[in-house]
Amino acid sequence: MVVSPSTRTIRIGSRKSQLALVQTYWVQEELQKHFPTRQFDVETMSTQGDKILDVALAKIGDKGLFTKELEVAMLDKQVDFAVHSLKDLPTNLPDGLMLGCVTQRVDPADALVVSEKNQDKQLDTLPEGAVIGTSSLRRLAQLRHHFPHLTFKDIRGNVNTRLAKLEAGEYDGIILAVAGLQRLGMSDRIHQVIPAEISLHAVGQGALGIECRTEDPEILEVLKPLEHEETRDRCYAERSFLRELEGGCQVPIGVNTKIENGVLTLTGMVASLDGQRLIKDTVSGLPSEAEALGKELANKVRDAGAGEILSEIFIQVNRQ
Numbered sequence: 001m002v003v004s005p006s007t008r009t010i011r012i013g014s015r016k017s018q019l020a021l022v023q024t025y026w027v028q029e030e031l032q033k034h035f036p037t038r039q040f041d042v043e044t045m046s047t048q049g050d051k052i053l054d055v056a057l058a059k060i061g062d063k064g065l066f067t068k069e070l071e072v073a074m075l076d077k078q079v080d081f082a083v084h085s086l087k088d089l090p091t092n093l094p095d096g097l098m099l100g101c102v103t104q105r106v107d108p109a110d111a112l113v114v115s116e117k118n119q120d121k122q123l124d125t126l127p128e129g130a131v132i133g134t135s136s137l138r139r140l141a142q143l144r145h146h147f148p149h150l151t152f153k154d155i156r157g158n159v160n161t162r163l164a165k166l167e168a169g170e171y172d173g174i175i176l177a178v179a180g181l182q183r184l185g186m187s188d189r190i191h192q193v194i195p196a197e198i199s200l201h202a203v204g205q206g207a208l209g210i211e212c213r214t215e216d217p218e219i220l221e222v223l224k225p226l227e228h229e230e231t232r233d234r235c236y237a238e239r240s241f242l243r244e245l246e247g248g249c250q251v252p253i254g255v256n257t258k259i260e261n262g263v264l265t266l267t268g269m270v271a272s273l274d275g276q277r278l279i280k281d282t283v284s285g286l287p288s289e290a291e292a293l294g295k296e297l298a299n300k301v302r303d304a305g306a307g308e309i310l311s312e313i314f315i316q317v318n319r320q
């Protein structure tokens with residue numbers, strides 16, 4: 001039997017968490033609509049990030065923690081592409097793999113979710129010493145900067161696990177991405193959407209990134225209908241900013257982007273872990289120059305003192 005190329009089954013790799021599966025099945029469904037005669041299968045696997053739950057994320061660094069196993073499977077041709085939350089995808093990918101598609105972003109903001117007894121509180125009305133759960137240095141530094149009276153405590157696990165820890169009374173509130181809660185059908189848990197003036201979001205937050213083999217034009221073609229140009233340009237600028245600044249560990253870097261009248265505006269910040277120093281600046285230019293804009297902004301904040309903050313963090317995190 002001769003198998004024509006168009007009958008090749010396409011295998012999609014995914015993590016097993018509920019959020020990862022919701023995202024992957026969405027991609028599968030959308031592609032099935034565009035290519036009704038093709039077969040798309042989903043293959044799930046656990047990643048390091050799903051297994052190591054007892055070590056602070058900042059310490060292990062998040063380089064590829066949630067992506068490595070999927071990348072090995074792609075390079076071994078066990079799967080053809082992998083669906084990631086773009087914010088979990090490292091800015092430098094292994095040889096032979098690329099970011100093949102960026103989907104339309106949903107709200108990239110962070111949200112406060114509060115425990116039963118704090119339903120009448122917001123970030124600025126929570127009492128002195130209230131315990132806020134987050135494992136992200138970015139959220140920690142920015143919230144400490146604005147609300148130094150709050151206490152911050154690490155929290156790990158997937159979205160459901162974190163919500164369970166909140167319900168168990170370990171925290172007064174936790175910070176989660178709006179996007180994740182929405183995708184899991186838990187928008188009702190969003191108590192306060194944190195404005196960009198208080199906390200800039202993570203690079204790529206709210207978008208899906210599809211990683212695939214560089215040398216597989218058929219897959220790249222299949223992914224095209226899911227690409228959202230505006231999100232892609234914004235995320236390329238954000239990723240370029242992060243790539244220029246990160247030095248081998250998770251760092252408190254936040255961004256915000258918009259495209260208006262054909263102009264891409266990128267705001268980025270770097271903060272010290274204690275929230276005392278926060279360096280923030282903005283650049284604008286053509287969306288087609290997204291990567292150059294990211295570099296330009298990285299140089300600006302580095303010159304303004306971000307370089308010093310980042311090297312201090314690198315030392316602190318590795319000493320712990």
Ligand SMILES: NCc1[nH]cc(CCC(=O)O)c1CC(=O)O
Nearest residue numbers: 085087176177179180205206207
């Ligand atoms: N690091 C975990 C993670 N990776 C992606 C999301 C959901 C948000 C998104 O897709 O950007 C989350 C949960 C969270 O930050 O609350």
